[in-house]
Amino acid sequence: MLPxxxxxDNRKTFLAYNEFRKDIFSRxxxxxxxVILYLLPWLLSINHPAFPGYVKNLAHPVQVKxxxxxxxxxxxxxxxxxxxxxxxxxxxxxxxxxxRWIQGLYTIGSAGSIGQTSRSDCxxxxxxxxxxxxxxxxxxxxxxxxxIKDWLDTQIRMPVFFFLCNVEDIRExxxxxxxxxxxGSAQKNVLKEEFYRTLILICGMIPLWWVCWSPEGDISYxxxxxxxxxxxxxxxxxxxxxxxxxxxxxxxxxxxLWQFNKSLTQPLKSIIKMILLRMVVTSPADELLCHSFRKHxxxxxxxxxxxxxxxxxxxxFDYLRDKDEKLFAFVRxxxxxxxxxxxxxxx
Numbered sequence: 001m002l003p004x005x006x007x008x009d010n011r012k013t014f015l016a017y018n019e020f021r022k023d024i025f026s027r028x029x030x031x032x033x034x035v036i037l038y039l040l041p042w043l044l045s046i047n048h049p050a051f052p053g054y055v056k057n058l059a060h061p062v063q064v065k066x067x068x069x070x071x072x073x074x075x076x077x078x079x080x081x082x083x084x085x086x087x088x089x090x091x092x093x094x095x096x097x098x099x100r101w102i103q104g105l106y107t108i109g110s111a112g113s114i115g116q117t118s119r120s121d122c123x124x125x126x127x128x129x130x131x132x133x134x135x136x137x138x139x140x141x142x143x144x145x146x147x148i149k150d151w152l153d154t155q156i157r158m159p160v161f162f163f164l165c166n167v168e169d170i171r172e173x174x175x176x177x178x179x180x181x182x183x184g185s186a187q188k189n190v191l192k193e194e195f196y197r198t199l200i201l202i203c204g205m206i207p208l209w210w211v212c213w214s215p216e217g218d219i220s221y222x223x224x225x226x227x228x229x230x231x232x233x234x235x236x237x238x239x240x241x242x243x244x245x246x247x248x249x250x251x252x253x254x255x256x257l258w259q260f261n262k263s264l265t266q267p268l269k270s271i272i273k274m275i276l277l278r279m280v281v282t283s284p285a286d287e288l289l290c291h292s293f294r295k296h297x298x299x300x301x302x303x304x305x306x307x308x309x310x311x312x313x314x315x316x317f318d319y320l321r322d323k324d325e326k327l328f329a330f331v332r333x334x335x336x337x338x339x340x341x342x343x344x345x346x347x
Contacts, residue, residue: 002224006214007212040124040202062100104202105125107125109121121161196209197294212225246288
């Protein structure tokens with residue numbers, strides 16, 4: 001198991017990086033980001049008829065892990081009350097003995113990066129443990145999320161999509177539940193690699209994968225995860241969503257087929273993802289993009305950070321520049337157009 005000091009150092013760096021991503025999100029979409037990053041986890045953690053997401057006869061209270069330690073959310077509760085003309089002054093984030101925990105809320109994709117544009121949506125994974133939610137309570141949580149989404153659709157410009165995921169399924173790479181949006185059952189670790197590389201932790205537990213790294217190398221993720229499991233989840237704020245070492249060729253094939261489908265509606269985005277797929281397939285000896293990105297963030301220690309979209313753009317340009325001049329020029333335009341940037345130089 002990794003020494004505690006390394007884990008805590010990595011945790012500190014990840015949280016600083018996560019705030020960096022939230023800041024980008026806030027700068028690019030001030031009003032929408034405030035709702036998604038702070039109001040959303042609060043709405044999921046309360047159940048009152050004055051607020052969106054109220055489910056009558058909710059079987060058990062549901063809250064997002066660590067929400068009571070999120071200072072900005074706690075401080076914003078009076079503003080949340082005023083927004084919905086609620087006159088009560090007491091906090092609705094009450095302690096419950098029978099609470100069922102949402103382990104974490106995470107974005108996946110372009111939010112909080114240079115890839116975020118006025119056309120971007122926001123995919124959010126709501127991660128729960130299967131044993132904590134029987135079928136009835138899971139359906140109630142889905143209903144709660146649907147009601148909140150209906151309200152969001154009328155209040156913010158950025159489309160938001162929720163995906164209710166079991167921690168155990170993510171750990172095993174079973175993404176059938178998100179199949180309609182991202183062909184999860186075909187992509188498996190391709191989707192998991194993108195998740196680890198692009199996520200923003202909105203609220204909840206830190207993915208253990210993100211802190212399971214050492215500059216010395218030779219780290220056993222399984223041994224570290226087992227150590228935390230023995231300690232009990234209440235003793236730390238890390239969530240075991242599983243390791244990722246490699247991606248099978250058939251999964252790259254499935255991801256490629258899915259991009260052909262997506263290209264009918266999002267051609268620029270699909271071209272970029274196809275180039276990244278080509279880059280990793282033709283460089284099998286190289287580490288996964290998420291591994292390279294994690295090392296770049298954690299090894300740097302302090303800001304300035306880079307966001308994942310800029311990171312992969314730079315890698316793609318380096319990969320193509322000396323291979324095919326015409327293809328490089330074309331792909332560069334695709335990146336810039338997709339990111340709403342102007343092509344100012346020929347470099």
